Amino acid sequence: MRNLPPKSLAMTETEFSHYVGREQYQHDRVGAALVRRFAAALDVPLADNSVPDGLHWCLCTPETPTEELGPDGHPKVGGFLPDMGLPRRMWAASEVEFFAPLTLDAKVTRASRILSVERKDGRSGPLGFVKVAHETRCGDVLAVRETQTLVYREAQAARVELPPIVNLLPEQLRDWQWHRELTPEPVLLQRFSALTFNSHRIHYDLPYAREVEGYPGLVVHGPLMATLLLDLARRELGGDRLASFAFRAMSPAFAGQPLHLVGRSAGEEVILQALGGDGRMVVDASAKLREG
C-alpha cells in the first residue's frame, strides 16, 4: 500500500499550492485625520508631524463591499485568502521591518503576496496557517516590510469562562524594566476596529463572540496589542528607535480584563510581552534598535 504524505504536506503542496504567490495591490494616503484618530484612540502624543509606529496597520485596509463579507464580518475566504475549511480566523504573528518613516499626506501602495499555506495539528485542534508578505511603500520608498501569519481554527461553539483576574506576583514583574497596565474596554476595541476597517464580529459583537466562535468575551486585536507594545517602547526609548519588531499572539486577551504591557532592553534588542489579567502570556514580542 502506498504511504500518503503527511497531511500538512499534502494540503500545502496540492490543495492550496495555487494560492502561493498570489498577489494583491492596494493604495492609500497617510491622512492627517487618520493619524489624529490613531493618536486619540491609543492615547499616543503626536509630535512634529511624525507618524507613530503601527499606523501602517491602519492603511490599505480591505475595501470589500458589505454584501460580500462572510458571516464572521471578514471578507469571504476563497478570494485572495484560501478557504481551508477552518472558519475561525485569528492574527497569529507578524515580523515587521521599519525601513523609512511614513510621512504625512504621502501616497502609499501595498503589495501583498501569499508565501505559504500550511495545515498543522495544534493542542487546540487543527490549525490552518497562511503567511502573507506585505511591502508598504511611501511614495517610491519602501517604508515597512511585514510577514503576517494568519491562523484559521475549527468551529467551536462551546464557551469557556473568562480567565480569573489576579494580582501579578512580584516575581512575575521582577525581570521587567517597564510595566504599563491598562484595560482594553470595548470602546477601545471598537475604535481600533474602525481605524483598521476590521469588521470581524469577535471584536465588537459579544453574543457572536461567545455563541458562534466560543470565546468568553470580546477578543482584543493582535495588532492592537502590538501597537500598544510599540507605544511602550516609544514611551521608554523615545520615537523612531526601532528597526524591526516581531510578535506572536500566544493566547487570546479579552475586553474588560487587565493587560500588563512589560518590556526591557537587552543590548541592541528590546524584549516585550503582554500578560493577561491572570498573568498568562498573551503576546510575546521583540524589537531591534536602529544602529547609531
Ligand SMILES: C/C(=C\C(=O)SCCNC(=O)CCNC(=O)[C@H](O)C(C)(C)COP(=O)(O)OP(=O)(O)OC[C@H]1O[C@@H](n2cnc3c(N)ncnc32)[C@H](O)[C@@H]1OP(=O)(O)O)C(=O)O
Ligand atoms: C486582527 C485580526 C485578528 C485578531 O487580532 S485575533 C486576536 C489576536 N490573536 C490571538 O489572540 C491568537 C492567540 N493564539 C492562540 O490562541 C494560539 O496560539 C493558537 C493560534 C490557537 C494555537 O494554539 P495551539 O495550542 O493549538 O498551538 P500549539 O502551541 O500546539 O502549536 C501548534 C503549531 O502551531 C504553531 N503556532 C502556534 N501558535 C502560533 C502563533 N501564534 N503564530 C505562529 N505559529 C503558531 C506552533 O509553533 C506549532 O508549530 P510546529 O511547526 O512547531 O508544529 C485579523 O484576523 O485581522
